[in-house]
Amino acid sequence: xxxxxxxxxxxxxxxxxxxxxxxxxxxxxxxxxxxxxxxxxxxxxxxxxxxxxxxxxxxxxxxxxxxxxxxxxxxxxxxxx
Amino acid sequence: xxxxxxxxxxxxxxxxxxxxxxxxxxxxxxxxxxxxxxxxxxxxxxxxxxxxxxxxxxxxxxxxxxxxxxxxxxxxxxxxxxxxxxxxxxxxxxxxxxxxxxxxxxxxxxxxxxxxxxxxxxxxxxxxxxxxxxxxxxxxxxxxxxxxxxxxxxxxxxxxxxxxxxxxxxxxxxxxxxxxxxxxxxxxxxxxxxxxxxxxxxxxxxxxxxxxxxxxxxxxxxxxxxxxxxxxxxxxxxxxxxxxxxxxxxxxxxxxxxxxxxxxxxxxxxxxxxxxxxxxxxx
Numbered sequence: 317x318x319x320x321x322x323x324x325x326x327x328x329x330x331x332x333x334x335x336x337x338x339x340x341x342x343x344x345x346x347x348x349x350x351x352x353x354x355x356x357x358x359x360x361x362x363x364x365x366x367x368x369x370x371x372x373x374x375x376x377x378x379x380x381x382x383x384x385x386x387x388x389x390x391x392x393x394x395x396x397x
Numbered sequence: 398x399x400x401x402x403x404x405x406x407x408x409x410x411x412x413x414x415x416x417x418x419x420x421x422x423x424x425x426x427x428x429x430x431x432x433x434x435x436x437x438x439x440x441x442x443x444x445x446x447x448x449x450x451x452x453x454x455x456x457x458x459x460x461x462x463x464x465x466x467x468x469x470x471x472x473x474x475x476x477x478x479x480x481x482x483x484x485x486x487x488x489x490x491x492x493x494x495x496x497x498x499x500x501x502x503x504x505x506x507x508x509x510x511x512x513x514x515x516x517x518x519x520x521x522x523x524x525x526x527x528x529x530x531x532x533x534x535x536x537x538x539x540x541x542x543x544x545x546x547x548x549x550x551x552x553x554x555x556x557x558x559x560x561x562x563x564x565x566x567x568x569x570x571x572x573x574x575x576x577x578x579x580x581x582x583x584x585x586x587x588x589x590x591x592x593x594x595x596x597x598x599x600x601x602x603x604x605x606x607x608x609x610x611x612x613x614x615x616x617x618x619x620x621x622x623x624x625x626x627x628x629x630x631x632x633x634x635x636x637x638x639x640x641x642x643x644x645x646x647x648x649x650x651x652x653x654x655x656x657x658x659x660x661x662x663x664x665x666x667x668x669x670x671x672x673x674x675x676x677x678x679x680x
Contacts, residue, residue: 370474370636377633381564384571391574 339386497627576622
């Protein structure tokens with residue numbers, strides 16, 4: 317492997333790692349917060365748990381999508397660039 | 398289904414050329430898997446739908462329970478007037494679930510690990526939203542709804558209209574593909590780990606040893622990344638479809654989408670909640 321190829325590979329790996337590391341902070345925090353609040357609601361009102369659960373899953377999925385976008389960008393950097 | 402093939406896209410088996418090369422149809426791994434999923438669904442429908450009686454047997458009771466669960470879900474999410482969409486939602490749920498789980502066979506590729514399949518479903522959802530909007534407001538009323546609440550917000554509305562199927566597509570696709578790639582990385586790591594353990598043996602024997610760490614350990618991760626993720630994404634995709642269609646087709650009269658079964662529950666919820674601590678606390 318010559319030098320430019322090695323540098324390109326290094327840059328790709330570093331970029332993908334950084335995208336995943338930074339991009340997964342916010343969804344993790346947001347999802348944790350959402351689940352925390354939903355659990356508080358369930359503990360306060362157990363009879364509303366089914367409604368709360370489906371809403372929480374939907375919210376988690378929407379929150380997670382930012383993390384998924386960073387995963388896609390990482391995949392693009394690794395395989396398509 | 399290794400990570401390389403997942404990230405590079407489906408393998409093309411052969412190519413059908415029509416009209417002197419004007420139209421080419423690629424028969425890929427995804428196409429084959431889709432046909433297999435369709436076949437499984439048809440066989441399931443024939444086997445489970447045969448010999449229905451007034452007095453349900455074991456099999457029929459199970460199927461009736463599942464169908465009732467689906468209809469209840471659609472009714473609570475979309476309202477009673479949207480109950481005609483329940484078969485479509487059920488089809489979406491079943492094909493997404495089977496399409497994700499068929500990757501576990503390692504013979505067929507997951508259909509949901511292909512962007513185009515899910516893009517198709519998301520575009521159908523968008524089309525249904527537009528159809529409901531036009532049906533409710535008329536064509537020009539539907540066009541006018543993009544200029545609300547103020548005129549100069551129209552570009553943002555148009556962007557959000559494009560972003561909706563895109564975000565649905567990338568969410569499902571990214572979850573399934575990312576899980577598959579992660580599983581293949583785990584398999585490769587465990588193979589190299591077991592190769593490292595057998596290094597003290599003579600080279601000819603070490604090459605013949607099976608990768609012992611691949612037994613059992615990946616099953617736990619596969620349970621999450623393949624089974625749970627596939628189930629969850631199928632549910633989330635159909636839930637989002639239901640929410641978007643219900644937004645485009647609200648209840649005709651205010652209060653018409655009464656949840657007959659849930660009157661008691663909603664009354665209990667609507668009571669003021671005694672707050673233990675008034676100030677919001679950070680955790």
